[in-house]
Amino acid sequence: MLEDSRLLELVNNGDKDGLNQIYAKYKNELLTIARSLLPDIHTAEDCLHNVIVKFVSSNSSSHIHNLRSYLIKSVVNQAKDQLKKTKKQSDCRVETLDYDSNSIAPSMRMIEIEESNKVFEALAKLPNEQREVIVMHIHGEMKFKEIADFQCVSTNTVQSRYAYGIEKLRTFLGKES
């Protein structure tokens, strides 16, 4: 796998291999982040789709210094937009019924394992700001300082959000098995 800077250069030059490699490298991580922030896999896939399409069409790839961080932030922003549009964060269990036996890819909604679903359900119960911090820190491996810059708040606020969020998750995710 090539380095991100080289992959970006390839995408800048319209090279599809570059795009394919970037996508293959980050797709699962980005989908997981999107799914952690959004109510169902369907919306998360839309989010991933929009981020990748915007990344290619925005013509901004030449100005990206840290591709991974850029894509993660794009997913978070896109997820925020989608949440604003729907204004709903439905119970995650709902999607388990959203199985359309007629669609082209019926198994798309069957790939989430139950264990992950519990975590997503718990995350969905958190306020947006706490959820974002947790997802960006754990899945995105971003530092609190970086998240603070992104959310335009102090590092202390981010750390508080993280601590409160994790504490709530401890309650939601229950006792030790």
Place this chain on the structure above:
Amino acid sequence: MALKNFVPFWERKVKMKSINEIESLIKKSCIKTVATTDARILADAGALLQKPVEKEKVDQRLNLSFLLRPFFRKQLLRFAISAVIVIGVFLGIYQFGGDSSKVYAQMTETMKQMLWTHWIVISQRTDETVAESWYNFEDSIFAQKRNDGILVYNNLGDIEFTYNQLRDKIYLSNIRDIDRDKDFVPAASFQFIHIILDYLKKEAANISRDLIVQAGQDVEVVYAKMAASCKIDKIELKRDVKKNLLLSLRVDYKDSTKDIIGIFDYPKNGPQSIYDLGVSQNTEVVNLIIPSDIPQLIKRINSLRQTSLTDYIALSLPSDNEKLTTSSPYKIPRYFTANDNLACVIYRKQNERCQRRGYFSIETAKMLNILDLHENIQNISEEMFTVSSTIYNSDKIFCYQLLDGKPVRNMLRGQVETYGSRIFIEQICWPKIIVPKNTLVKWKVESVSVSNKEPLIMIERSLESGITERWFLNPARNYICQKNELIRGDTLLSEMEILEYAKTKNGQWYPEKIKNTEYRGIKGNGETFLPETTCKIIYLLENPILPKILFDPNSLPKP
């Protein structure tokens, strides 16, 4: 031993998960994309990558191949604008009155009647030839040669030849509508006269004239000083007075690095093909021309989707061997038994559509014979425990879902005919075949013989990203798409196949048994996912009486 470790319940403490455990749990909660999602995202993004958006040039060598087409366009556009101004100058001269207005008005007509109009555009800054072009109005040919490639439009043949020097390939494609609209093709090359009328009004050109002798010819020189707001500073054109033909056109921009001069002549011969412009006969030719029968077939399929099976009610049930044996038990409401299965009732009345999904007893279905089932579809839908309902109203989708018998979601979603949607019978029968614009696409159409089966027509569409989709149409069954395959490279991603057909009382074919298979790629540990196949049976009644309320989004229960 057991007693030794025994802790009485009053001494037991509830031990919560530690922060580290919670973090680890979140970290482990990963999901993976599926192959079809990957294919779609890469196809859409890849198409944009090919789309000639105005990308900045970072490295000329690297960008050359990508920029070839837009680069041509930009230059063409620049010169077209210059030419527009020239015509505008002529029109401005109309204001002078007298014979000159008539002379200049006729000049464009004279140019059109020449066998060929040939001109070289030179950059005044570098003194280098930017482009060499030929127009043939009679045969409607336009050719342009540059250092980095060659472009030829054969307007009558509806063919565009592009020689990409970096790739050393010739691309043959149909002339795109976008090019026609922007006057890049000969037939439209003087349509911009109308545009300049507005342009002159806005830019308030100041025009003066002079008469000189150049190489023994009487030459009229027209100077136009453009308004301060205009990007162009001044224009100078020279006209052969005797022949009434344009000799040269000089355009000075406010940004002098863009200054160009075009020198015109009118030869008897011009390039007959791209090879006459220096491309080797051995150059590989990539044929991207859409076979003439494909647009016709797509039009036919679109029409059938709109006009066939317009009033029906259909029940879709999983086939006998597909009971609720899913490995995801949480997907099944707990009060349903293993004999129940997810059924789908679909209603369509012209452009109004509704879909209801719910659980229905297979045992009940078996008790009815097929004829009864056909007759009782409407009743069956009422017996079904509906878990979701979706109304496709105009271009909007409204849906609600039930959980534990209560509506939990009522929302507006996406658009009706999303790509690849196979919810309604007509979408399965006559799927939407997208003709991407601004994307290099290879099309193929051929007759496919399958032993002991009716011959099919295969349409194949390959995108440069390596995504190929095939539609196999059955002419004997009203061009129903009998099979559809989605492929990436050599890997089959998904396929749909109609296994059995049935006929409505009105004689309309429809699919009675459909198999869908999704090949789900490779797991994170390198193992291959097993293909996932679903099979469903469809019962369909045409022209039922459907209550209007079915299609009313307001009828959906509110959470």
